[in-house]
Structures are given as C-alpha cells and as structure tokens.
Amino acid sequence: MAQISPMADVTRLPPSLWAVTAEEAFSGHALEGDHRFDIAIVGGGFTGLSAALHASQSGARVCVLEAGEPGWGASGRNGGQVIPGFKWDPDELVAKFGEDAGERLVTFAGSAPDLVFDLITRHDIQCAASREGWLQAVHTKKLVKAVELRAAQWQARGAPVNFVRVDEAYALTGSPAYVAALVEPRGGKLNPLSYARGLARAAASAGATISPTSPVTGLQQTGGNWVASTPTASIAADKVLLATNGYTDGLWPKLRQTLIPVASFIVATRPLSDNVRRTILPGGHVISDTRRLLTYSRLDEAG
Numbered sequence: 001m002a003q004i005s006p007m008a009d010v011t012r013l014p015p016s017l018w019a020v021t022a023e024e025a026f027s028g029h030a031l032e033g034d035h036r037f038d039i040a041i042v043g044g045g046f047t048g049l050s051a052a053l054h055a056s057q058s059g060a061r062v063c064v065l066e067a068g069e070p071g072w073g074a075s076g077r078n079g080g081q082v083i084p085g086f087k088w089d090p091d092e093l094v095a096k097f098g099e100d101a102g103e104r105l106v107t108f109a110g111s112a113p114d115l116v117f118d119l120i121t122r123h124d125i126q127c128a129a130s131r132e133g134w135l136q137a138v139h140t141k142k143l144v145k146a147v148e149l150r151a152a153q154w155q156a157r158g159a160p161v162n163f164v165r166v167d168e169a170y171a172l173t174g175s176p177a178y179v180a181a182l183v184e185p186r187g188g189k190l191n192p193l194s195y196a197r198g199l200a201r202a203a204a205s206a207g208a209t210i211s212p213t214s215p216v217t218g219l220q221q222t223g224g225n226w227v228a229s230t231p232t233a234s235i236a237a238d239k240v241l242l243a244t245n246g247y248t249d250g251l252w253p254k255l256r257q258t259l260i261p262v263a264s265f266i267v268a269t270r271p272l273s274d275n276v277r278r279t280i281l282p283g284g285h286v287i288s289d290t291r292r293l294l295t296y297s298r299l300d301e302a303g
Helices: 017-021 046-057 090-097 099-122 141-156 166-173 192-205
Strands: 033-042 062-065 134-138 162-165 180-184 209-211 218-222 225-229 233-242 286-289
Touching (some): 017 192, 046 192, 062 192, 090 099, 141 162, 162 166
Parallel strands (some): 062 209, 134 286
Antiparallel strands (some): 134 180, 225 233
C-alpha cells in the first residue's frame, strides 16, 4: 500500500518548526447528525477562521468544517511574516481599478497588518507576535529604481516607509548581498500555526462551531438551503463559504482549476549563538528579497 505524504495526510499535522513550538491545538470534535446554521464555512485556515469570527460577532450562526485541524494547511506552515501591500504597487492599482477603487485597495492592503495585530491583541492570541517591520531587500542593481519608486508611492500616501541604500541595507540585514532595501515598519511576524489556533478559539468564543476532522464530501442546493455532507453529519445553511485554497478538491465544479499550486520550502537552523544573532536582522525585522522566486527569512523566539 502506498504511503500518504505527511504533507497531505489530514489525520496528522505535518512535521515543522511550528508544529513543535505552537500553542496547544484547538480541541474540537467532528459534528454528528443533522444541523442548521446561517453560514457553513468549508476550510479552517486563516480565511475560514477569520470569516467565522467576524460573522459570529455580527450575530450569525456559523460552523467551520475542516478536514484536518484548524491551521493544518498552508495557514499553519508558512513563514509567519505579516506584510502590507499587494504584488502591485499603489499607482498600478489605481491605474488598473480607477481612483476610488484603486485607492481603497491600497488602503486595505497597507492596513492589513493592523487588522492582524489588532485581532491578536483583542482576542489575546498567544502566537509569538512582534512588530519590528519588514525589509524588502533588493538583490540586483537593476531593481533599485523600481523599489525606490515603490517606497515613494507609499510615502506619498502617508505610509511610514523608508528606502535605504547598500550600507544601511547591510546593517539591517546582516548580509552584503543586498544593494538596497525598502523598510516597512508596519510589518511583523508571528507563529502562524499558533495564530490559526488562536483564531479558532476566538471564533468559538464568539459562538462559532469549529468542527475538525470533518471533510465535506458533498454540497448541494435544496430549495433555499445549501446542504453540506461530511462522513458523520449533514449541515443545512443559508450560505456557504468555500475557503479551501490550495487543498481545493472536486467539491465545487471547476473551482480546483482556478488555483495554481506553489511550493514553498522552509528550513530552521539551531538557535544562533549570541554573537551571530546580533549581526543577522539585528532590528528584529522579517525579510524577503526581490527575486522572482524569492527567498525569505526571520528569527523566531529562540533565535
């Protein structure tokens, strides 16, 4: 019998630094029998859990149906960097979507870390969060002008962004490989698996039902209701939110074909010695560079 990769086996959490350092897992049970909710959410990652929290706070009866445990997928396995902005620069967004919608998108993207850290504070989510900022390190002279322009566009909108050249980039990163850097103080870091588990607890406290080990095997519309089926339950709901992202299967026609899988690889060192630690990202920033296939790094609590 072929073995299932631990990266795709929902019955166990894949091995990672976060898996051994995160806060205690959310304790929940799979739903059994027939149930009725206002909103059924398929997928217990950041999107599904945050939606459940906010909808429950607005008075909706909500359930989250997760095949594994909250944060099992990419939400609990990423680099844990909280970064403002989109792929597109502010002026590009305005050019694409017009002045009104474009500027609203810019504001939304720039303030995204505010939302994350506000949720952490308001719900006392223990996830090793800190907010010393993000560095976008420029790896080639060809991109210096582009990143300098990016910084200027954010500055024109009142963002506390800075642009530094080679010597200061070296001091901030600890590496001579970078010729410049965008310094974005709105960014920060957290333990992403702990954050997902904290969101699950916050949503449950707000009244949401969080149901782990509940893969949705069928979804159909009957009259004015949606009915989601799991191996042990049938859930009727007025609305359904599909928040499965990279683990989307054939539940909804052609949805899987709209996603492009992207692999990301993370390696954790042993804790650095004090003398080395003082020279690498000494200001506590997280960093990612300007390569098309970018590299990114950070220090965790243990260094």
